[in-house]
Amino acid sequence: MCNSKNYSKSQLYLLVALRVVIGWHFLYEGIVKLANPNWSSVGFLLDSQGIFSGFFHSLASNPDVLSVVDTLNIAALTLIGLGLILGSFTRLATIGGIVLLAFYYLSHPPFVGLKYAMPMEGNYLVVSKNLIELMALCVLLVFPTGTILGLDRMNYLIRNKKK
Amino acid sequence: MEKDKNKEPQPGKQSVEKPLKSIKRRDVLKSLATVPVLGVLAYNWWRKKRRENFLNNQISKELGLSYEAPPAPVYAKNGKPVRLGLIGFGIRGPQIARGAGFMHPEEVDKLKQSAKENPNDTRYKNFLEQENLNLVVNGICDVFDVYAERAIQTGANINRVGTDGKPGKKPKRYRTYKELLAADDIDAVIIAAPDHWHGPMTIEAAKHGKHVYCEKPMTWTVPETYEVVKAVKENNIIFQLGHQGRQxxxxxxxxxxxxxxxxxxxxxxxxxxxxxxxxxxxxxxxxxxxxxxxxxxxxxxxxxxxxxxxxxxxxxxxxxxxxxxxxxxxxxxxxxxxxxxxxxxxxxxxxxxxxxxxxxxxxxxxxxxxxxxxxxxxxxxxxxxxxxxxxxxxxxxxxxxxxxxxxxxxxxxxxxxxxxxxxxxxxxxxxxxxxxxxxxxxxxxxxxxxxxxxxxxxxxxxxxxxxxxxxxRVDTTHLHVSEWINSIRTGKQPSCNxxxxxxxxxxxxxxxxxxxxxxxxxxxxxxxxxx
Missing domain, CATH: 3.30.360.10 (Dihydrodipicolinate Reductase; domain 2)
Incomplete structure (x- = not known):
């Protein structure tokens, strides 16, 4: 059993690399949206299908709610991205990422019989890249690295020192 | 079994064994190990933006075309209400009336209901927000009794309310368009009768000095086309043809x-x-x-x-x-x-x-x-x-x-x-x-x-x-009608004259x-x- 305290070097580096690339993906998605004044989640939300589509459509229906959703999404993407890359509040960022990806996945589940107007860049059946990224974050949640390589290490040490 | 093996690990073996006295350089380095990644991302993003900006600048310099929306026209708001007559109230008639700010109460009910069932349907909201053009419908004419009755109720719906609301004064129903066009309390008419009526009605309206908004096409035959032009120009009325695409x-x-x-x-x-x-x-x-x-x-x-x-x-x-x-x-x-x-x-x-x-x-x-x-x-x-x-x-x-x-x-x-x-x-x-x-x-x-x-x-x-x-979002017909009304008030030619x-x-x-x-x-x- 791999204990959190004694990852092998390659295990540690690969886990950190995984954390960093996922963080990079989140952060860049956040920055792109932040930099584009015309970006809105409305098209994505209205394109939602499946059992939760009612909920996602309702988010898009009210301009005020929509602007809150847009802002929250951008903020979440950016902060989660920073958290994962820097290894800061890593556990919170990881859980946040899982929740966000779950939203994305559930709004557009690639199930049999559902068709989307938005183009997808691959061919998916039940499993999509969102789901894979979500699972990867789940792996990072149980194999955490923030306090080994990341700002959480400093946090931990400072807290520990005070004790 | 450890109790919570998913908890954040402790930084290194030594920290587990004995309490830390000081933070070592090595720990600082390990804490900041992934910070350079941010720099790499920022550098790549900057390069990408620079490339995009360069391309955009090259293209926009070449084209000289802006991405800005065209400015909204500013129309005269003051002045007396323009007194309208509606001729023809089948399909386009009610749509133009809506553009002018008048909707049948039952239609208002329908839009309200639809907005309730589908929150994405903003037609009711758009209609309520549509600018008030300061118009009054004084006369209507349709050869079908049911349409005429609907036109009356539409013209009376000055408060944009549903069937539960209070209507205003009912416009008068004229049996023939000629009687309507001869009425003194009408300044302008909206013609939405079938094609073969566009010419004769416009000519008659012009002769009575009434301004005309006429559905397309302007005429049904070639000869009447010349007559329409003559009548409109000689009587100096404001004529707008119903190509709302102009807006x-x-x-x-x-x-x-x-x-x-x-x-x-x-x-x-x-x-x-x-x-x-x-x-x-x-x-x-x-x-x-x-x-x-x-x-x-x-x-x-x-x-x-x-x-x-x-x-x-x-x-x-x-x-x-x-x-x-x-x-x-x-x-x-x-x-x-x-x-x-x-x-x-x-x-x-x-x-x-x-x-x-x-x-x-x-x-x-x-x-x-x-x-x-x-x-x-x-x-x-x-x-x-x-x-x-x-x-x-x-x-x-x-x-x-x-x-x-x-x-x-x-x-x-x-x-x-x-x-x-x-x-x-x-x-x-x-x-x-x-x-x-x-x-x-x-x-x-x-x-x-x-x-x-x-x-x-x-x-x-x-x-x-x-x-x-x-x-x-605005209704193009509304913009087209507004432009016509503005032209009536200012004497300026409308876009589809x-x-x-x-x-x-x-x-x-x-x-x-x-x-x-x-x-x-x-x-x-x-x-x-x-x-």
């Missing part, structure tokens, strides 16, 4: 692009109509209360050849040449007027048409498939119109130039031509990719859009239903004559005649 934002942008000669030499324009529903093919429902007792049939016929009472002909008049101008007058005119607005085409030098009744073999006399080719030899370009009422394939509106082509719908897209002379260098240097739009303009892109029926979608795609002003109307009518007639007579017809520019 479409992407058309305004398209015109800007043409003026900047972004497309190079234009040789071909392709415009189309594609519909595929009985409603789209003018097979409208027949009202259950309609009959010889509720319809003034003789007045409906007017100058048309006599035919015994027919419900089909009354409700689906667009299907017969006896009252209609067919695809040419009904839908080609919208496409032509858009191009005339954008390119200032004027009347073509010649027209040829072909087509037939290929799908709706329901006794109609007008074709359901039509192709008309107009030649503008002085301008050195052809305009091809191609229509079918039995396929919904979306073909758009395309202006083809040597350097670039432009596709106009609600969205405007310009793509450079691979063999362009003007963009040759930039294409070679990789600054312009002919596969990607050189320029695209998406009006109101942040807005929530919900359009209901297929016909509405068709119109929306062609900019005939909604447009955006300042990012807000009598001269534009003359060009539209003659162009449509050339297409129709070419189809009916199976020959190429010409425009004699010197004598202003179709030959």
């Amino acid at each position: 479409t934002e992407s058309y305004v942008k398209a015109k800007e692009a043409i003026e900047k000669n972004i497309l190079g030499k234009i040789t071909l324009i392709e415009v189309t109509t594609n519909r595929n529903s009985p409603n789209g093919a003018w097979v409208y429902p027949i009202h259950p209360k309609a009959g010889p007792k509720t319809i003034d049939w003789k007045q409906f016929i007017g100058q048309a050849p006599w035919h015994d009472f027919s419900l089909e002909r009354f409700f689906r008049w667009r299907c017969w040449w006896d009252y209609s101008t067919g695809l040419s007058g009904d839908l080609l005119t919208h496409e032509y007027d858009a191009m005339n607005q954008i390119l200032g085409l004027g009347i073509p030098d010649s027209a040829t048409s072909s087509g037939g009744i290929y799908y709706y073999k329901d006794g109609r006399t007008v074709p359901d498939v039509l192709h008309t080719v107009f030649e503008f030899s002085k301008k050195g370009l052809s305009l091809v119109y191609s229509a079918t009422l039995a396929s919904n394939k979306d073909r758009g509106k395309i202006i083809m130039g040597h350097d670039a082509s432009m596709e106009i719908g609600r969205i405007l897209t310009i793509k450079a031509d691979r063999e362009s002379t003007r963009y040759k260098g930039k294409i070679k240097d990789g600054l312009i990719d002919p596969d990607l739009p050189l320029y695209s303009y998406i009006p109101g892109r942040k807005n929530v859009d919900a359009v209901t029926s297929a016909t509405e979608q068709y119109f929306a795609d062609r900019g005939l239903l909604y447009t955006y002003r300042g990012g807000k 009598i001269d534009q109307g003359f060009e539209e009518a003659m162009t449509a007639h050339m297409g129709t004559i070419a189809y009916k007579e199976k020959r190429r017809v010409f425009w004699d520019r010197d004598n202003q005649k179709i030959v």
Whole structure:
């Protein structure tokens, strides 16, 4: 059993690399949206299908709610991205990422019989890249690295020192 | 088993064994190990932005075209209320009345209900937010009692309320349009009667000094076209032809692009109509209360050849040449007027048409498939119109130039031509990719859009239903009516005035004559005649 305290070097580096690339993906998605004044989640939300589509459509229906959703999404993407890359509040960022990806996945589940107007860049059946990224974050949640390589290490040490 | 093995690990073995006294350099390095990644991302992002900015600058310098929405027109608000008369209240009548700010209470109820069931449906909200033009409906006229009654209730609905609201003063119903036009308490009329009535009603209105908003096409026959122009000009009335596409934002942008000669030499324009529903093919429902007792049939016929009472002909008049101008007058005119607005085409030098009744073999006399080719030899370009009422394939509106082509719908897209002379260098240097739009303009892109029926979608795609002003969705008919009202108040000519109307009518007639007579017809520019 791999204990959190004694990852092998390659295990540690690969886990950190995984954390960093996922963080990079989140952060860049956040920055792109932040930099584009015309970006809105409305098209994505209205394109939602499946059992939760009612909920996602309702988010898009009210301009005020929509602007809150847009802002929250951008903020979440950016902060989660920073958290994962820097290894800061890593556990919170990881859980946040899982929740966000779950939203994305559930709004557009690639199930049999559902068709989307938005183009997808691959061919998916039940499993999509969102789901894979979500699972990867789940792996990072149980194999955490923030306090080994990341700002959480400093946090931990400072807290520990005070004790 | 450890109790919580998923908890954050402790930093290194030593920290577990003994409490930490000081933070070591090694720990600082390990804490900051991934920080450089941010730098790498920032550097790459900066490079990407720099590249994009460079490309955009190169292109926008080359094009000189802005992405800004055209400014919203500022109209005179003060002044006395304009007193309206509504003539014809079938399908377009109520739609124009809505644009003027009047909706039947039952329709208001429907929109309210629809907005409740589908939060994306903002039509009710849009209607309430539509600017008040300071109008009053004093008279109405329709030969069908049910429509007349609806027109009365619509005109009385000054507070934009549903059936539970309080109506205002009811407008007077006139039995004939002549009586309405003679009334002293009417300044302006909206004419939405069948095609064969547009000319006579406009002429009569002009003679009484009433301003006219007339549905397209301007006229049903060639001779009356001259008379309409004469009457409008002699009596100095404000005439607006009902091509609400004039108000479409992407058309305004398209015109800007043409003026900047972004497309190079234009040789071909392709415009189309594609519909595929009985409603789209003018097979409208027949009202259950309609009959010889509720319809003034003789007045409906007017100058048309006599035919015994027919419900089909009354409700689906667009299907017969006896009252209609067919695809040419009904839908080609919208496409032509858009191009005339954008390119200032004027009347073509010649027209040829072909087509037939290929799908709706329901006794109609007008074709359901039509192709008309107009030649503008002085301008050195052809305009091809191609229509079918039995396929919904979306073909758009395309202006083809040597350097670039432009596709106009609600969205405007310009793509450079691979063999362009003007963009040759930039294409070679990789600054312009002919596969990607050189320029695209998406009006109101942040807005929530919900359009209901297929016909509405068709119109929306062609900019005939909604447009955006300042990012807000507005009804183009409303903007077109506002412009007309503003012209009445200020004396300024509206965008689709009598001269534009003359060009539209003659162009449509050339297409129709070419189809009916199976020959190429010409425009004699010197004598202003179709030959």
